[in-house]
Amino acid sequence: MFNYSTLIQAVVDGNHIKSVELANEALKGGVSPQDIVGSGLQAGMRIVGDKFSTGNFFVPEMLLAARAVSRAMEVLQPHISAADMPILGRVVIGTVFGDIHDIGKNIVAAFLRGAGFEVFDLGINIPTASFVEAVKEHNPDILGMSALITTTMHTMTDVIKALEGAELRSKVKVIVGGAPVTQHFVEHIGADGYGADGGSAIRLCRNLVGK
Amino acid sequence: MAMTQKQRILAAARKQPVDRLPVGARIDVWYNYHSGHDTLPEKYRGWSIPDILRDQGAGIQLRHRAIWETEYRDTEVVIHEDPPYTTTEYRTPKGTVTMKTMFTPQEGPWIPYEVELPFKSPDDYPAIEHLLENTVLVPYWDDYLRKVEMVGEDGLVLVTASYSPMQEIMRTIMGYERFFFELYDHPSQVEHLYELMKGVVWQKLNILAESPVEIPEVCGNWSDDIHTPVFRKYFVPWFQKAVEFLHSKGKLTHAHIDGEMKRLIPMFLETGIDVAEAWSPAPMTFVTTAELRKSWGDKVAIWGGVPAVLFEPQYSDEEFDDYVMNLFREIAPGYSFILGMGDNVAFDGKIERVGRMAELADKYGRLPIEI
Numbered sequence: 001m002f003n004y005s006t007l008i009q010a011v012v013d014g015n016h017i018k019s020v021e022l023a024n025e026a027l028k029g030g031v032s033p034q035d036i037v038g039s040g041l042q043a044g045m046r047i048v049g050d051k052f053s054t055g056n057f058f059v060p061e062m063l064l065a066a067r068a069v070s071r072a073m074e075v076l077q078p079h080i081s082a083a084d085m086p087i088l089g090r091v092v093i094g095t096v097f098g099d100i101h102d103i104g105k106n107i108v109a110a111f112l113r114g115a116g117f118e119v120f121d122l123g124i125n126i127p128t129a130s131f132v133e134a135v136k137e138h139n140p141d142i143l144g145m146s147a148l149i150t151t152t153m154h155t156m157t158d159v160i161k162a163l164e165g166a167e168l169r170s171k172v173k174v175i176v177g178g179a180p181v182t183q184h185f186v187e188h189i190g191a192d193g194y195g196a197d198g199g200s201a202i203r204l205c206r207n208l209v210g211k
Numbered sequence: 212m213a214m215t216q217k218q219r220i221l222a223a224a225r226k227q228p229v230d231r232l233p234v235g236a237r238i239d240v241w242y243n244y245h246s247g248h249d250t251l252p253e254k255y256r257g258w259s260i261p262d263i264l265r266d267q268g269a270g271i272q273l274r275h276r277a278i279w280e281t282e283y284r285d286t287e288v289v290i291h292e293d294p295p296y297t298t299t300e301y302r303t304p305k306g307t308v309t310m311k312t313m314f315t316p317q318e319g320p321w322i323p324y325e326v327e328l329p330f331k332s333p334d335d336y337p338a339i340e341h342l343l344e345n346t347v348l349v350p351y352w353d354d355y356l357r358k359v360e361m362v363g364e365d366g367l368v369l370v371t372a373s374y375s376p377m378q379e380i381m382r383t384i385m386g387y388e389r390f391f392f393e394l395y396d397h398p399s400q401v402e403h404l405y406e407l408m409k410g411v412v413w414q415k416l417n418i419l420a421e422s423p424v425e426i427p428e429v430c431g432n433w434s435d436d437i438h439t440p441v442f443r444k445y446f447v448p449w450f451q452k453a454v455e456f457l458h459s460k461g462k463l464t465h466a467h468i469d470g471e472m473k474r475l476i477p478m479f480l481e482t483g484i485d486v487a488e489a490w491s492p493a494p495m496t497f498v499t500t501a502e503l504r505k506s507w508g509d510k511v512a513i514w515g516g517v518p519a520v521l522f523e524p525q526y527s528d529e530e531f532d533d534y535v536m537n538l539f540r541e542i543a544p545g546y547s548f549i550l551g552m553g554d555n556v557a558f559d560g561k562i563e564r565v566g567r568m569a570e571l572a573d574k575y576g577r578l579p580i581e582i
Contacts, residue, residue, distance in 0.1 A: 014395065055474065058435075058436050058437065058439050058440050059387070059391075059434075059436045059437045060391040060394075060437070060440050060441075061440075063388055063391050063392070064391065064392070064395055067392065100324065100326055102388075103387055103388055103437070106388065150495075150519040150520055150523070150555075150557040151240055151244070151555075151557045151558055154523075154557070154558075154559055179434070179470065179471065179495070179496075180495055180519070180520060182494040182495070182520065184494060184525065184526075185520070185525060188525040197436070
């Protein structure tokens with residue numbers, strides 16, 4: 001019987017070589033991909049997210065854990081059908097126009113994928129119109145925007161206004177994050193949520209899709 | 212005779228007696244944006260940053276990048292300009308690496324910014340090592356002196372001189388994400404780069420030591436969620452040596468602390484760095500100025516205190532005044548503190564609030580502050 005604790009530990013340790021090795025071992029042993037994801041990878045991510053939220057883990061540990069999960073998911077993805085693992089929700093995420101910071105966004109995207117969300121990562125320096133186009137194209141439950149400097153966070157307001165103009169605002173929840181973003185700002189621009197850190201972003205997204 | 216802003220700033224940095232709270236304001240992001248878009252207020256069109264700050268009644272912080280020119284032995288450097296991008300190719304006998312920067316007042320952070328760093332994969336270690344082994348810095352501070360003359364006694368020109376060696380690798384060679392993957396995957400190679408980078412940074416410190424720069428920057432741009440795991444091992448010992456050396460040459464030192472500092476506050480004290488500039492308190496970070504002052508006492512001079520977001524329209528004029536007044540209460544009696552923004556005024560910031568900050572400092576900033 002497959003020992004999930006070893007896979008969980010590989011994620012917590014950020015050991016991408018071990019996570020891939022164990023994902024392969026589990027598959028060969030007849031464990032279903034969804035069980036490997038749920039009882040192994042997601043369980044590991046919950047521990048990592050909690051440790052980050054309580055200040056015991058930092059961005060480096062999150063990055064390494066996200067990589068361990070991503071590499072294991074690459075092994076599992078060909079074996080997973082949509083019927084086996086229905087997605088929790090669909091998320092479009094990107095760093096706003098004029099901003100090229102992406103560590104936090106990348107961590108959130110990787111963890112959301114591991115948690116069962118379908119994520120469309122637009123990348124960095126995304127113009128307002130591109131966010132709107134992406135919402136039209138992918139019909140997400142959630143639009144996530146990241147900004148790391150005060151000079152760029154104002155474009156989040158532009159995106160929300162553009163969504164309103166395109167009559168899309170009511171169809172998508174908007175969450176924002178990044179160092180200069182505060183609760184005061186979130187309320188000021190009319191966003192639906194604010195992730196103070198990567199760990200809380202997953203809880204926020206689950207709440208917003210009602211799962 | 213009243214002290215000048217420059218005298219006040221230097222005295223506060225040296226923890227010496229000051230008559231009034233010094234003000235050193237920074238507005239280059241706001242200025243670059245509006246200059247580039249031709250949207251400077253009518254009155255300020257054609258004006259320089261120092262003149263605008265003088266008109267607002269504020270002391271001046273002007274920044275200058277390096278006081279050296281960089282040459283590379285045995286390397287061909289090829290620059291491609293494709294505005295707003297500049298791509299630099301470093302063609303070494305060990306391979307070619309490229310770096311791309313962007314600058315335009317039309318988009319982006321409105322200061323030069325790296326969009327592509329030289330290290331892309333472990334294949335690049337030989338070329339990067341060659342560059343570090345063959346970097347030669349040639350002192351040049353004529354442009355710096357021109358800025359000093361422009362500012363005069365109304366403020367200070369800070370030189371964005373140097374990062375610590377490991378921060379140079381994290382920030383200018385690999386990027387944070389790639390750095391932490393490499394530190395995990397190839398630790399001995401990263402450590403080797405670190406040793407080579409120390410040689411380059413020592414060149415910078417030697418030039419700074421002989422230069423007219425009063426308070427050189429020794430590092431900055433930290434965020435405790437990124438730097439805490441590596442700060443004790445790679446940053447504290449380095450700073451202790453760098454600070455001791457620069458002190459022996461009659462210099463003070465500063466760090467640009469524009470990020471989340473909460474978990475770095477205790478270790479910062481161990482570094483010996485004299486001035487913590489670009490202090491950006493709550494609500495932009497999780498630490499108030501009162502908490503910082505309590506942690507550091509008067510061992511570190513602080514420069515900043517009014518977060519950049521407070522200059523933006525999302526906060527009312529009343530909220531701005533309340534914030535600044537509360538800041539005065541938090542720093543009272545006000546010694547070893549230089550009032551400024553954490554760390555700039557954004558493009559949509561209200562320039563008149565710079566003047567308001569200076570006005571409040573003038574009204575309530577006679578030391579010791581008693582409010």
